[in-house]
Amino acid sequence: MNEALFFHAGCPVCVAAEQQFIHALDPEKYAVEVVHLGEQKDRIVQAERYGVKSVPALVIEGQPFHINFGAALADLK
Amino acid sequence: MNEALFFHAGCPVCVAAEQQFIHALDPEKYAVEVVHLGEQKDRIVQAERYGVKSVPALVIEGQPFHINFGAALADLK
Numbered sequence: 001m002n003e004a005l006f007f008h009a010g011c012p013v014c015v016a017a018e019q020q021f022i023h024a025l026d027p028e029k030y031a032v033e034v035v036h037l038g039e040q041k042d043r044i045v046q047a048e049r050y051g052v053k054s055v056p057a058l059v060i061e062g063q064p065f066h067i068n069f070g071a072a073l074a075d076l077k
Numbered sequence: 078m079n080e081a082l083f084f085h086a087g088c089p090v091c092v093a094a095e096q097q098f099i100h101a102l103d104p105e106k107y108a109v110e111v112v113h114l115g116e117q118k119d120r121i122v123q124a125e126r127y128g129v130k131s132v133p134a135l136v137i138e139g140q141p142f143h144i145n146f147g148a149a150l151a152d153l154k
Contacts (some may be wrong), residue, residue: 004101017140024081024137026103060101063094068143 004030005059081107
């Protein structure tokens, strides 16, 4: 099982869409952890280490994918 | 089986990453069609109808998700 991380900042407009997106991933391949960076600011460092520049972003096997364009990480600090 | 459409414009840097992304989708839920809009300009209209503004973009069940930020559709015409 590979790790997938979904970083977001709680944008209410996006939550439904993001949920759909996460559920589209192959459950036999990926265990998805959802991280709300607004509530877990200590994990912003982790997101940055993966190359995440904005949220929502999905990290699959260490590779960041920025989805749409939401908030810059710098604005969450 | 639901339809998923992946619109791109052949950006060579992104192809590997995009392939990984497509393969992360649940194959039991989605049949993914990959559309190269640089080569199939007649499908730009379809992409726009789904609300796609830039490529690469993934449309899942009619909902567009813009991945990273590549090329604006306007630049492909």
